[in-house]
Amino acid sequence: MTDLDHTHDAAATSWVESADATDADFPIQNLPFGRFARESGQPGVGVAIGDRVLDLGRAAEAGLLDGLATRTALGAPSLNALMAHDTADRVSLRHRLFELLSAQADAATQASVTPHLVPGSDVRMLVPAQVGDYTDFYASIHHATRVGQLFRPDNPLLPNWRWIPIGYHGRASSLVPSGTPIRRPTGQLRPSADDAPPTFGRSARLDYELELGVFVAGENALGETVPLREAEERIFGVCLVNDWSARDIQGWEYQPLGPFLGKSFATSVSPWVVTREALAPFRAPAFERPDGDPQPLPYLDDVSNRVDGGVDIRLEVALHTSAMRDRGDGPEVLTRGDSLGLYWTFAQMLTHHASNGCNLRAGDLIASGTVSGPDRSESGCLLELSTGGRTPISLANGEERAFLEDGDDVVLSGRCERDGFRSIGFGACTGRVLPADPAHAPSP
Amino acid sequence: MTDLDHTHDAAATSWVESADATDADFPIQNLPFGRFARESGQPGVGVAIGDRVLDLGRAAEAGLLDGLATRTALGAPSLNALMAHDTADRVSLRHRLFELLSAQADAATQASVTPHLVPGSDVRMLVPAQVGDYTDFYASIHHATRVGQLFRPDNPLLPNWRWIPIGYHGRASSLVPSGTPIRRPTGQLRPSADDAPPTFGRSARLDYELELGVFVAGENALGETVPLREAEERIFGVCLVNDWSARDIQGWEYQPLGPFLGKSFATSVSPWVVTREALAPFRAPAFERPDGDPQPLPYLDDVSNRVDGGVDIRLEVALHTSAMRDRGDGPEVLTRGDSLGLYWTFAQMLTHHASNGCNLRAGDLIASGTVSGPDRSESGCLLELSTGGRTPISLANGEERAFLEDGDDVVLSGRCERDGFRSIGFGACTGRVLPADPAHAPSP
Numbered sequence: 001m002t003d004l005d006h007t008h009d010a011a012a013t014s015w016v017e018s019a020d021a022t023d024a025d026f027p028i029q030n031l032p033f034g035r036f037a038r039e040s041g042q043p044g045v046g047v048a049i050g051d052r053v054l055d056l057g058r059a060a061e062a063g064l065l066d067g068l069a070t071r072t073a074l075g076a077p078s079l080n081a082l083m084a085h086d087t088a089d090r091v092s093l094r095h096r097l098f099e100l101l102s103a104q105a106d107a108a109t110q111a112s113v114t115p116h117l118v119p120g121s122d123v124r125m126l127v128p129a130q131v132g133d134y135t136d137f138y139a140s141i142h143h144a145t146r147v148g149q150l151f152r153p154d155n156p157l158l159p160n161w162r163w164i165p166i167g168y169h170g171r172a173s174s175l176v177p178s179g180t181p182i183r184r185p186t187g188q189l190r191p192s193a194d195d196a197p198p199t200f201g202r203s204a205r206l207d208y209e210l211e212l213g214v215f216v217a218g219e220n221a222l223g224e225t226v227p228l229r230e231a232e233e234r235i236f237g238v239c240l241v242n243d244w245s246a247r248d249i250q251g252w253e254y255q256p257l258g259p260f261l262g263k264s265f266a267t268s269v270s271p272w273v274v275t276r277e278a279l280a281p282f283r284a285p286a287f288e289r290p291d292g293d294p295q296p297l298p299y300l301d302d303v304s305n306r307v308d309g310g311v312d313i314r315l316e317v318a319l320h321t322s323a324m325r326d327r328g329d330g331p332e333v334l335t336r337g338d339s340l341g342l343y344w345t346f347a348q349m350l351t352h353h354a355s356n357g358c359n360l361r362a363g364d365l366i367a368s369g370t371v372s373g374p375d376r377s378e379s380g381c382l383l384e385l386s387t388g389g390r391t392p393i394s395l396a397n398g399e400e401r402a403f404l405e406d407g408d409d410v411v412l413s414g415r416c417e418r419d420g421f422r423s424i425g426f427g428a429c430t431g432r433v434l435p436a437d438p439a440h441a442p443s444p
Numbered sequence: 445m446t447d448l449d450h451t452h453d454a455a456a457t458s459w460v461e462s463a464d465a466t467d468a469d470f471p472i473q474n475l476p477f478g479r480f481a482r483e484s485g486q487p488g489v490g491v492a493i494g495d496r497v498l499d500l501g502r503a504a505e506a507g508l509l510d511g512l513a514t515r516t517a518l519g520a521p522s523l524n525a526l527m528a529h530d531t532a533d534r535v536s537l538r539h540r541l542f543e544l545l546s547a548q549a550d551a552a553t554q555a556s557v558t559p560h561l562v563p564g565s566d567v568r569m570l571v572p573a574q575v576g577d578y579t580d581f582y583a584s585i586h587h588a589t590r591v592g593q594l595f596r597p598d599n600p601l602l603p604n605w606r607w608i609p610i611g612y613h614g615r616a617s618s619l620v621p622s623g624t625p626i627r628r629p630t631g632q633l634r635p636s637a638d639d640a641p642p643t644f645g646r647s648a649r650l651d652y653e654l655e656l657g658v659f660v661a662g663e664n665a666l667g668e669t670v671p672l673r674e675a676e677e678r679i680f681g682v683c684l685v686n687d688w689s690a691r692d693i694q695g696w697e698y699q700p701l702g703p704f705l706g707k708s709f710a711t712s713v714s715p716w717v718v719t720r721e722a723l724a725p726f727r728a729p730a731f732e733r734p735d736g737d738p739q740p741l742p743y744l745d746d747v748s749n750r751v752d753g754g755v756d757i758r759l760e761v762a763l764h765t766s767a768m769r770d771r772g773d774g775p776e777v778l779t780r781g782d783s784l785g786l787y788w789t790f791a792q793m794l795t796h797h798a799s800n801g802c803n804l805r806a807g808d809l810i811a812s813g814t815v816s817g818p819d820r821s822e823s824g825c826l827l828e829l830s831t832g833g834r835t836p837i838s839l840a841n842g843e844e845r846a847f848l849e850d851g852d853d854v855v856l857s858g859r860c861e862r863d864g865f866r867s868i869g870f871g872a873c874t875g876r877v878l879p880a881d882p883a884h885a886p887s888p
Contacts, residue, residue: 168704169704173802354691355631357630361617
């Protein structure tokens with residue numbers, strides 16, 4: 001775990017007044033990094049403070065970041081260069097940004113920073129890094145158990161599940177930033193009967209998946225592993241991920257090589273990466289394994305990981321249907337949960353990922369898999385909430401959902417709260433379902 | 445299929461004499477593209493002719509490629525920029541290279557080209573493109589059947605196999621060029637008995653997989669599909685792929701989300717990409733489905749694909765053990781086969797891949813999965829040749845192999861031959877197995 005320092009002081013405030021609002025996601029204790037499109041066409045990287053974005057490339061050009069090892073990286077068009085720096089470099093940057101934005105900053109400092117602050121509503125945010133590889137785990141025991149129960153009621157978890165952080169390679173090209181509309185995919189669908197042929201058409205079982213994602217810092221050379229004690233240092237920060245899933249495409253294709261086109265049509269990520277440093281006050285013990293569960297093998301186990309390998313993030317999924325929007329109603333919260341049901345910590349996932357010598361590069365994205373709580377109502381996807389589509393959920397306005405309908409907005413959000421600390425937020429990860437486009441359906 | 449033209453004339457020769465040797469892989473009819481490390485540190489792209497490499501960046505600087513739409517792309521540090529061009533642009537480049545290297549070229553032309561020819565033995569070849577995403581299919585019916593028989597003797601192919609080109613996302617970061625040593629991976633291994641815990645250690649069931657890989661040309665936007673009639677245009681060219689596999693890691697981890705660490709420690713690719721244009725004389729009908737097999741759904745079926753969606757490539761796997769090398773013996777051929785057992789064409793794989801709107805980008809790599817023939821002796825991996833390790837193969841020198849031993853060199857090669865045409869080759873895809881490094885085994 002990272003040390004707490006003055007940047008975690010609950011009493012600290014910013015001269016950017018919007019950062020001090022009680023419900024602000026981005027107070028001065030947060031300072032998350034993101035990537036945005038400038039009007040010039042050249043993307044830049046920035047840090048969020050209240051409702052503003054500090055353009056770090058411009059701030060560096062203006063000399064505000066002189067002396068920092070990360071100065072050059074902040075002029076890059078994505079966060080990969082910053083993510084290649086080590087923790088000490090990143091902490092120095094955090095301290096400088098805190099000084100520049102703190103209410104303690106003198107008038108001259110404020111005047112020098114102000115020209116490089118842009119209203120957040122004016123910038124179009126991008127996927128934070130150029131993701132070389134995207135990996136998706138399956139780390140929530142509640143999710144894995146409930147999904148397993150749909151197929152194997154008596155034996156929901158396979159024998160490997162409690163031993164291995166189960167994961168698979170995802171598709172990097174179809175990662176999109178929050179706000180990008182999601183076209184309902186077409187695909188080959190499971191036959192309606194065992195002896196019937198499959199069909200090709202629009203997915204009728206489109207789902208969201210509430211996930212957390214970690215951006216990797218640094219790089220291990222191919223053939224080198226990452227000991228668990230070093231894994232935390234390889235975590236740059238955390239974002240929200242919506243791993244949209246077409247359950248009918250996935251259900252037909254996934255044997256024996258796993259999910260493929262049921263996932264690769266789009267994966268949304270929230271634009272602001274909340275750093276490991278900002279999360280320091282919210283660390284939590286790793287999942288307490290119930291009696292009878294094995295302890296992890298030694299390479300996935302150490303005291304530090306047990307004591308605070310977890311992180312306590314409150315999560316929420318809200319749905320805003322077109323009917324709600326038409327009537328001027330706000331979104332309806334479908335699920336409130338937290339990240340404490342992750343059986344494996346991100347450090348364990350990362351160490352396992354590299355345990356065969358696989359090289360993890362700065363900017364790689366590692367997602368948790370669907371984050372669900374112990375009760376069905378805390379599920380992070382409709383597949384669980386609707387019991388595989390058999391028990392549609394009822395919305396307050398009388399609508400029902402077994403799976404997503406065209407026009408549905410899905411809004412993920414996350415927040416960390418702990419007594420004695422300033423709460424911080426993740427911003428939102430949103431996406432609206434567009435109808436499948438018949439013009440794009442492939443035909444010979 | 446691409447049209448045949450004068451660049452396919454069997455009688456054509458080059459003034460680079462090594463290109464005219466009967467067994468040359470790279471005669472003037474081939475002209476494959478690759479990427480190499482220059483001494484300056486800046487990678488360049490080139491074309492192979494006999495035992496030479498023409499540095500295309502330098503040739504472009506010297507004005508030899510003026511007027512070509514691809515001229516700028518040839519100064520790039522990888523082939524991605526060239527792969528972004530359309531077929532017409534690439535054909536124009538092929539024609540220019542043919543003119544420059546043809547024995548018909550006048551003395552002045554030869555003199556202008558010669559300074560940019562580098563001995564192939566002097567350059568270190570790289571992975572041809574910066575691969576955004578690597579996808580691996582499972583398209584050989586002989587491979588899928590024999591592997592399936594190991595687990596389900598009566599029902600080797602799952603119900604979806606004849607309908608869907610089954611595939612999964614692979615790991616892009618661990619793609620390495622031919623010649624890179626392959627460190628035997630460590631990992632979590634299946635328990636020796638159902639009630640025993642798994643162990644962590646070196647893989648004892650390390651295997652190679654003989655595959656073909658296609659580099660993608662052009663890009664479809666996210667949400668747009670690729671009709672089968674357009675899929676061929678999206679194929680830049682073909683290389684050899686060795687999808688190294690740790691069967692014991694894979695066997696324990698792969699349920700339910702597919703192969704992960706059993707594959708991601710390394711995947712070797714041959715450095716020279718044989719273009720679709722060069723392969724034109726060697727096109728073949730798509731796999732003839734046996735009676736009783738379904739025809740593909742309409743989006744995966746058209747006359748053109750049936751008539752010449754396939755390509756006839758003779759493939760070979762050779763093993764060169766350290767004992768053979770110590771005695772000065774050459775490699776022993778384990779398998780001779782061809783690509784005609786691919787049940788799905790590359791165009792079908794590509795169209796299926798994009799059928800959900802997944803964006804395929806220039807430089808993406810799509811591999812076939814293990815290429816095996818109908819007879820066990822034509823298998824493209826040891827898992828098949830040794831029946832899951834139960835029937836080790838005997839080598840001529842008295843050694844046996846169930847799986848790979850440390851020090852083994854695996855050499856893949858490929859060649860196209862057809863009466864009336866000059867045969868062309870793929871070069872080799874090699875890799876030597878290094879011992880697992882205990883110093884790199886993760887421990888807490």
